[in-house]
Amino acid sequence: MKKLFILFALLAPTSSFAYEVETHGLLTREAFDYSNLGRSNPANAEFYARLGFDRVDANAPFNQDGAPACAGTAAEPKLQAYIDAQPGWLTASNPDSSNRKFRCVQEYERASFQPDYRASIQAHYWVLHLSFGWKRG
């Protein structure tokens, strides 16, 4: 599936990836599980309660029943979307909502992983519970 055609060489020193996606995935999974966000760590129960994460579905953490499905960049919130806002959003000089967009989880993200492992990746897992979809071990 690889398809990346990297950048013009005049910016050569800055024109390449660092660790590949699976390596970043592994490092992040390990870090995440060991951090305050690691749900399997009983010591994090207080942290989860403090932010209200203890009452969300780990498999669909930031969900809302009946929310419109996410499709394409939109001006309104969508299910499992994320916000891409310009730096001035909601500052005194930019109080309106015109400088924010709602973007969707991309199939591209799942497809970035090795083909054999995509099937184990569920996009909504990526948000909180598992930094990456594949199972440990």
Add this chain to the structure above:
Amino acid sequence: MRGVIREDDLKADKYTTALRPDADPWGDQDRPINHFYDPVTNESGTPLGGIFTQRSLNWAMGEANPLQPASVPDPSRGNHFSYMDARRNFFLALTYKTTGTTSATLTTTDSLIRQNLWASTMLSMGHVVHLLQDQASPQHARAEAHNYVCRGFFSLFNAPEATRTYENFINYRVIRLNFGRVGNPPSGYTATNLCEEKGWQKAFADSGQIDPPLIASWLRTGGGNTYPVPQFSVQRKFFTTRENDASGISTPIPMLNMRAGLGDYSNRGFYTEGKMAGSGNHAFISPPRLTSDPSFTDGVFKEVIVPGKGKVKSKGLLWQVPDAVAPGYPDTGLTGGKAPIVSYGQWGFFGTLGVKRRILTLDNYNQMADMLAPRAVAYTTGLINFFFRGKLEIEPITQRVFGVLNQGEPHTVNADGYPTRTSNGKIFGFEKIRLKIRNSTDVITESGTNQTVPQVVGMGKLVAVARYHRNPCYKPDLSGERVVGFVVPPLAATITEPACPQGLRTNYQEISVSAPLQINSAADLPGGSGGTPPATVEKLFDFSADPIPVNATDLFIQVVYRGQLGDETDGIAVGNVDVQEPTFTGAWNNTDYFYSDLSQLWFAANGAVPAKGIEPFNICTGSALNSVLVFSYGATDGVGGLQFFLPTLAPGIARLAFINSKQATASSQNAYRVTPQVQNPVTPPPSLLPRSYFSKGQQRQASREIYTPADPLPAASYCQAFPPTAGSNVWCFDPIQRRRGQLMGDAITPIFYNSQTGVANASDVDAPPAQPVFPGLRPRDGGTVLFDVDSPLLPCPNQLPAAQGKRLELIEAAMELGVDPKTLELEE
């Protein structure tokens, strides 16, 4: 943390298939060009001096100069998923609300935006930690090109293969080991650039890496990664702890070695293929440029037996990589504390510098990864923990009450189930919340220096946020509640369900946000210095612009601080407390009946003991000597008090709603006390006496926030009477009490005469023979909720003789402790 993947997004036209990232709505960009940062020079390494690119540190932090002491967001930053964005999204995920929302359309949208903001917070942190992990790639911390395109004009500028080996090889190793491919042909590995995939596969196989070394030393769980999680006082130090000075490449080695950021470690600790001895504009001084440096030790890394030929020895240099955070960390592959960081070249023993020619082999890369990956994991953990470190501790005030509302004020409920105040159309609900709070953020002990950095607050703002669902079935007369009547123990009460097509619980979370309180120093929000926690300070939060609805369910009170936190200019600290849902209390005029302590019977009012209007009266809460006055109704509040109102002779009821803290024990009960006086009082006694009434408090809370048609809300349970099993999926919705045919509340008391001066231990008004039903009720509006006044709460006025007062207080204290006062020997 999906941002870890998305940080490598390129412009859409760089992809040859439709499977590509969505275009950046604010202008597509090639994010990887901003992934380089050399902490020695404080540069990205681009020959165009950063005109088209940013230092990855700046890109990650979202700051124009992250090395300056005060963190200042870059208002023109192109990266909308920087640390600054993560922090903004975090704050908004907690507090975002469109003002004036009294419609379900608006509040569902707000709620969904907050969910999207949580996702954005995590996504942004994913982007940030990607960039931090890049600093564990020496090529990124030494600003070395390793670009490659398959074809076309720009392929003329491809970096040499040797410079692209490390990251491809490490990913190959991850894939083969993390997915159990050891021993198989390497066909499962797919290179980032498809056109060179087979070349990499062959190169790795030919180099004896079909079964690369295990990565157990990288793993926290089930592995050997015990690298201490670094702590720093500000976010950028996870990348570098260099100061904002001009020392650059002239930094002396000892000073360089003291730097504790991840980029500092990988920059000084390892060679890169393209900059073995530095570059034209930057002669790296660490690792040493000269092979003859006395810090090196010659070593034999590996011996390979070649059949029929003998042994081939792989030789190179061993060096102790300076680690300022954990100098003695037992990395794998060390010999005498030194790591095989470079090998001798196979063809040519002496290089251009007149020393042994050095190359980086896959074995060297394995060693590098085995030292860098555990640190990348630890630093990533450290940065995540730093981001979420701010912690507030919330306590109830002594009386264990957070809010008080006169539920008798005129209000209605709109079509969306919002209670609105008749007088002004505002949400009808709690307008003030009192609580006690302190900053309980842990002190930071900085890695490398072991300096202690207190996490005290400075200038900032403090807001309280109520999180809740609603009972859209709520009605001002409480007919939208579940109801029980009196039953003679041990019979179980039968619960009458309200007729309510819209259900008892909305399925999305709403918030009310208080006006901000100014915090000027730690005196306003003490704590964060470690040691014995300081006393909490009481705060009164003003929700008058955004009241907490009287019909709130699943209620939590969060407090969010944003401002100076330790050395972080704009930190966030959060506290949360799970409170009880509004508990309806009722004290009604029951003087149409009086109680004989002698015969222990109720009698209808008569000429000697007439029914009377009750005015003034006070209501207190808290037990015994801690009882405080929270509501007062006097002659100046209008005529009537608690009368038998014409034309139906419906009695007046003082019906307040309380937000109490969760019980201290399962049997603890909250105490409320009404201290009535009567119009034209009868003296000497019988007279009306203060009466206490009690409740465990009402629970209207489900185990989870969201239920779906496939996973529906459980049937409502009476949890205070029948506590659910811990961890069970339950929807607690405790009923209110019906007496004399009317819906009174949960903690209820009649106000009545009794024949003696003692405190009556009267039977229930509905105990056989039940008193007649009332034709209706008249909830008392007016009066003053003294709880909401911004001044210290006053002690409850006690109108009893000392002995009787003491008895009442003892009963309250016993109930608060969960002890049945009937088991106590109380002196009359």
